[in-house]
Amino acid sequence: MLDLKYLRTNWDKVKHIVELRGESVDIDELKQLDHQRRQLVKECDTKRAELNHLTREIGKLKREGRDDPKLIETARQLSAEISHLEERLRSIEAKFMHLLLWIPNIVHASVPLDEPKILREVGKPFEHKFDGLDHFTFAEQLGMIDFVRGAKIAGSNFPLYIGWGARLERALINYMLDFHVKRGFKEVFTPFVANRQSMIGTGQLPKLEDDMYHIEREDFFLNPTAEVTVANLHREEMLPEEKLPLRYVAYTACFRREAGSYGRGTRGLKRVHQFNKVELFSFAHPEHSYEELEFLLNEAEEVIKSLGLRYRVVLLPIHELGFAAAKTYDIEVWAPVSREWLEVSSVSNCEAFQARRAKIKFRTKHRTDYVHTLNASGVATPRTFIAILETYQNPDGSLTVPEVLRPYLDGKKRIP
């Protein structure tokens, strides 16, 4: 949610940004509703003040044991009038909020307007001296992932990790959690569902309703990213200023319907309905949130680097930003067999956009203000898994275990 004061003085700018980000919100209607709303608030407040006077007068008389039917009748009428005004105000406010929730965040000045900007490539260009197998074929051959049985249990694109596949997946999760915990992040293990209010708080709703799994009876949504559950951990709270930045790391399973994305290029682990992710999240002071963004980016890069994978960092252009983000870096790892870059991490500063929706504030001596929220995958496992299989496979059909994962796999150097 945007700052209303900013919105009121920047209608045209907001209109432009909404367009650039590919959203369609009727800004003119919003502007009109805001005007009507404020007019009505003024009117209601004035009449309420009047009624408060009358009410106090009546109370005073009552205490003296007296009565004034005329005064009460006047108050009765005024009260009825206010009821009508407030009813109108409520309906206008509802419309106003409804529209407001569809406005994406404003963007940071450094965000490109046209093309993604590749900031750096890290790690040597890597080629196998033999004909490598793509991750799908290799994983099935080693019995690590059973896509057919996964589909039997749930549906297509619900991968079933099995044997060494399951162990490697768990090793990855545990390794990354430990990595970030050692570097000062507080670990949380959150619910894998969240309610409607939480989803509005981080900006998944209203826009992404169709992209999430919904549990109708309880009106829960399956967690699409721990960004949601961790951000809402402090919803409607006042955080002490000296505690910022508050850094969390969370493992969650993530669920996405991926509506409309079936077809080519979705074989294997590239695009799945359920996946694992270790997420970093920061509640930061507004004055230091862009330093925090760089910090989180570095944190995610370090974990990928430690796995010995080649990657690049991309600064996303305006039209590729997520709804709540003001600035986003993507990290993509190199898959040497399929010869492509795969996104494994998204590092974003949402500034006060989510904090405003979710009412997450901090207190200083003289005022209160919204925190800035930042999230970074640290990182998502499926495509990391792909990169590992494609990078570390050997001509004899075995897989070399990346060194940092060996302690999590009984010290094993090769699979099987």
Added chain:
RNA sequence: GGAGGGGUGGCCGAGUGGACGAAGGCGCCUGACUCGAAAUCAGGUUCCCCGCAUAAGCGGGGACGGGGGUUCGAAUCCCUCCCCCUCCGCCA
């Protein structure tokens, strides 16, 4: 799922229809005392919205779990939903 009890400010806790400030305590801030601190004393200490001034501020309105209602007037009465506790039932 059933029965009962509860949800009040940063925290504890009083308050069952009317008094400008929701008592009191704790914590915190400022000042006095002190070489300094503790103790003591005095004062201050919620958030949101609208408007004016925008450096602090001032005026008005609203908020006692959320929403709705009764009433001239609701923390207090009614309806509804959520959450916590106790007991019972069911169940992994």
